[in-house]
Amino acid sequence: MPFGNTHNKLxxxxxxxxxxxxxxxxxNHMAKVLTPEMYANLxxxxxxxxxxxxxxxxxxxxxxxxxxxxxxxxxAGDEETYEVFKELLDPVIEDRHGGYKPSDKHKTxxxxxxxxxxxxxxxxYVLSSRVRTGRSIRGFCLPPHCSRGERRAxxxxxxxxxxxxxxxxxxxxYALKNMTDDEQQQLIDDHFLFDKPVSPLLLAxxxxxxxxxxxxxxxxxxxxxxxxxxxxxxxxVISMQKGGNMKEVxxxxxxxxxxxxxxxKERGHEFMWNEHLGYVLTCPSNLGTGLRAGVHVKLPNLxxxxxxxxxxxxxxxxxxxxxxxxxxxxxxxxxISNADRLGFSEVELVQMVVDGVNLLVDMEKRLEAxxxxxxxxxxxx
Amino acid sequence: MASSFTRILSSKRHLxxxxxxxxxxxxxxxxxxEHVSAGVPVRxxxxxxxxxxxxxxxxxCMASSLTPALYAKLCDKATPNGxxxxxxxxxxxxxxxxxxxxxxxxxAGDEESYEVFADLLNPIIKERHNGYDPLxxxxxxxxxxxxxxxxxxxxxYVLSSRVRTGRSIRGLSLPPACTRAERREVERVVVDAxxxxxxxxxxxxxxxTQMTEEEQQQLIDDHFLFDKPVSPLLTCxxxxxxxxxxxxxxxxxxxxxxxWINEEDHTxVISMEKGGNMKRVxxxxxxxxxxxxxxxQERGWEFMWNENLGYILTCPSNLGTGLRAGVHVKLPLLxxxxRFxxxxxxxxxxxxxxxxxxxxxxxxxxxISNLDRLGQxxVQLVQTVVDGVNYLIECEKRLERGQDIKVPAPLKLFK
Numbered sequence: 001m002p003f004g005n006t007h008n009k010l011x012x013x014x015x016x017x018x019x020x021x022x023x024x025x026x027x028n029h030m031a032k033v034l035t036p037e038m039y040a041n042l043x044x045x046x047x048x049x050x051x052x053x054x055x056x057x058x059x060x061x062x063x064x065x066x067x068x069x070x071x072x073x074x075x076a077g078d079e080e081t082y083e084v085f086k087e088l089l090d091p092v093i094e095d096r097h098g099g100y101k102p103s104d105k106h107k108t109x110x111x112x113x114x115x116x117x118x119x120x121x122x123x124x125y126v127l128s129s130r131v132r133t134g135r136s137i138r139g140f141c142l143p144p145h146c147s148r149g150e151r152r153a154x155x156x157x158x159x160x161x162x163x164x165x166x167x168x169x170x171x172x173x174y175a176l177k178n179m180t181d182d183e184q185q186q187l188i189d190d191h192f193l194f195d196k197p198v199s200p201l202l203l204a205x206x207x208x209x210x211x212x213x214x215x216x217x218x219x220x221x222x223x224x225x226x227x228x229x230x231x232x233x234x235x236x237v238i239s240m241q242k243g244g245n246m247k248e249v250x251x252x253x254x255x256x257x258x259x260x261x262x263x264x265k266e267r268g269h270e271f272m273w274n275e276h277l278g279y280v281l282t283c284p285s286n287l288g289t290g291l292r293a294g295v296h297v298k299l300p301n302l303x304x305x306x307x308x309x310x311x312x313x314x315x316x317x318x319x320x321x322x323x324x325x326x327x328x329x330x331x332x333x334x335x336i337s338n339a340d341r342l343g344f345s346e347v348e349l350v351q352m353v354v355d356g357v358n359l360l361v362d363m364e365k366r367l368e369a370x371x372x373x374x375x376x377x378x379x380x381x
Numbered sequence: 382m383a384s385s386f387t388r389i390l391s392s393k394r395h396l397x398x399x400x401x402x403x404x405x406x407x408x409x410x411x412x413x414x415e416h417v418s419a420g421v422p423v424r425x426x427x428x429x430x431x432x433x434x435x436x437x438x439x440x441x442c443m444a445s446s447l448t449p450a451l452y453a454k455l456c457d458k459a460t461p462n463g464x465x466x467x468x469x470x471x472x473x474x475x476x477x478x479x480x481x482x483x484x485x486x487x488x489a490g491d492e493e494s495y496e497v498f499a500d501l502l503n504p505i506i507k508e509r510h511n512g513y514d515p516l517x518x519x520x521x522x523x524x525x526x527x528x529x530x531x532x533x534x535x536x537x538y539v540l541s542s543r544v545r546t547g548r549s550i551r552g553l554s555l556p557p558a559c560t561r562a563e564r565r566e567v568e569r570v571v572v573d574a575x576x577x578x579x580x581x582x583x584x585x586x587x588x589x590t591q592m593t594e595e596e597q598q599q600l601i602d603d604h605f606l607f608d609k610p611v612s613p614l615l616t617c618x619x620x621x622x623x624x625x626x627x628x629x630x631x632x633x634x635x636x637x638x639x640x641w642i643n644e645e646d647h648t649x650v651i652s653m654e655k656g657g658n659m660k661r662v663x664x665x666x667x668x669x670x671x672x673x674x675x676x677x678q679e680r681g682w683e684f685m686w687n688e689n690l691g692y693i694l695t696c697p698s699n700l701g702t703g704l705r706a707g708v709h710v711k712l713p714l715l716x717x718x719x720r721f722x723x724x725x726x727x728x729x730x731x732x733x734x735x736x737x738x739x740x741x742x743x744x745x746x747x748x749i750s751n752l753d754r755l756g757q758x759x760v761q762l763v764q765t766v767v768d769g770v771n772y773l774i775e776c777e778k779r780l781e782r783g784q785d786i787k788v789p790a791p792l793k794l795f796k
Binding site: 010011014015018019020021022054058061062147148149150152153177203204208209210211213 | 426427428431432433434435438462467471474475554560561562563565566590616617621622623624626
């Protein structure tokens with residue numbers, strides 16, 4: 001899988017030039033890096049589970065470019081993808097992750113004590129705080145490539161482990177295909193329910209196959225800790241709450257993740273991780289920490305400034321609409337989060353968001369008062 | 382660049398019965414399609430029962446025919462090209478049901494799919510094509526347009542007339558499974574052949590990747606331009622991969638004969654014109670198809686065809702003739718009559734909106750076409766449309782005059 005050209009033996013009776021995709025109108029990381037020579041070198045390879053070069057790049061061939069953000073244009077089908085196709089993926093990773101080299105080592109730090117401040121982002125501006133990451137279960141194929149049997153096995157393993165959580169993390173699993181109408185409505189009202197992907201970036205990679213089989217949502221009774229099973233990654237782990245107490249969100253995030261990891265280990269499974277790439281996920285953009293810490297914040301004045309984009313860039317932050325990636329901002333409320341994933345630890349990234357958002361809110365207040373923000377301009381981090 | 386394909390030089394319509402030689406993979410191409418091997422079995426981590434799709438909420442032909450036992454039997458097989466059952470049924474797993482029509486839920490990745498997965502495809506074909514049994518029945522092909530009787534409609538009602546079919550190039554994988562090189566080869570073979578068409582059929586090719594803005598606008602204005610498929614029925618089967626690479630439109634200078642390349646099939650061939658002269662539309666259709674076939678045969682290629690399934694296309698619903706002959710016709714009164722659906726069904730006709738499949742009717746104007754594809758010839762099906770549409774127009778006129786109408790007796794299938 002995912003599509004019928006995967007094991008097409010006829011492919012090899014054509015030359016590499018005849019098969020090479022037309023990337024002349026494309027603007028994504030894969031298209032920037034792939035060359036006919038590289039294609040020729042890699043097209044005969046496959047990972048032990050049978051993931052091929054064409055599988056890897058299909059989403060980038062089908063989606064020439066994105067208006068808001070430079071997309072990656074390739075996905076992994078299993079952990080070994082990052083080794084077998086390193087000739088393509090190393091330069092993609094380097095380009096996407098600020099010059100991260102094949103010899104670099106990634107630091108993991110999930111100790112929330114190391115975060116300074118972050119408990120008092122101004123709730124008059126910061127409407128909600130959220131930290132998410134992903135985890136993959138070693139030994140299983142990733143969503144673009146997994147079979148139904150594998151996907152269900154991942155779901156079962158996840159449910160088994162999550163059911164053990166207690167205290168503040170105690171909760172319940174809702175399988176997408178067994179959900180009652182009431183449960184579904186409640187999850188929609190809580191803004192928890194994830195829908196079948198509609199983004200062509202995801203669909204073209206085969207991640208939505210067999211929907212909604214093997215997909216579901218687990219959340220704690222307090223509705224502050226949430227796990228998505230088998231959406232874009234095996235697991236997406238989310239800690240969130242209204243208001244500006246990012247410290248509390250991050251505490252719960254770290255505690256929850258560490259607990260879940262131990263529960264999986266007790267059952268003989270570990271997460272995909274290595275000291276070069278950190279946590280291994282489906283999209284190369286999510287390697288390292290896989291972490292996106294963000295807030296929904298009101299910045300109606302600041303967002304109209306010409307310098308807004310530049311300020312965010314210097315703070316190593318990124319803006320999105322409040323519907324998430326691929327959406328536009330509504331009513332001056334932006335989703336502001338860290339731009340980086342790899343090469344910085346979890347603590348470092350959340351610190352950047354805390355410090356950066358505090359500065360953005362200060363700037364917004366100045367602009368409201370009709371004052372200048374020139375003296376507040378940050379250095380490039 | 383020379384193609385590394387061995388051209389198939391078999392004589393017109395000569396085909397052995399396809400049979401299996403277990404276990405080994407055939408390399409390259411065969412001059413006579415007498416022996417087709419199933420591909421190397423696919424490695425599987427989980428037993429078939431753990432992989433079986435959840436079809437409890439599904440309503441398509443594949444879901445009606447697939448069972449755990451049948452899945453277990455077929456799930457480790459592959460065609461010589463490597464196309465698997467999971468790939469073939471993916472569209473039916475991903476699309477539980479369609480509001481207007483019971484969908485097929487399965488596609489073919491290549492000609493051999495119809496053999497390797499026959500145990501599933503045959504019951505689907507039977508259900509979809511009114512009980513047609515590929516194991517015992519033969520499909521009649523007849524492209525002699527002189528046999529069509531009448532075929533000039535009342536143009537106060539019929540706005541346009543159209544006949545379409547599809548053709549696949551033997552030896553190349555179908556859109557769900559083809560690689561970029563194969564798709565480009567289809568384009569090359571067909572465009573090369575079309576360049577040989579003359580007189581009222583002479584025309585030119587517009588590649589989707591190289592079209593200028595003016596050309597694109599003109600094709601849109603002519604209602605010729607096809608867009609990247611958005612229907613999940615098609616995208617889930619992988620047919621839209623690499624869009625718009627090797628896709629294009631060829632049409633004659635008169636804009637009455639049109640060929641789509643590499644959309645849902647290798648080729649879709651369309652004859653159309655405004656007004657009600659279905660006879661002329663069908664004449665051009667037959668003449669054009671035969672010319673194209675002759676031109677590709679000169680170059681050593683042929684269409685996928687066999688005597689049980691007729692012309693082989695991507696979707697099992699288009700086997701046989703692959704033919705949809707239809708009109709855009711004004712039936713504002715009849716369409717509001719409670720008996721409309723029954724009348725259509727008995728006449729073996731189908732209604733669609735004027736945007737084609739998956740659309741609704743606008744302003745009382747309907748797309749009316751033949752329901753059936755397999756088991757009757759092209760001439761028979763177009764005659765059915767001619768007779769049926771004439772009947773519908775009669776009904777509309779009667780209702781206009783305040784007269785009552787009758788539901789006709791159901792037509793016999795498999796004449």
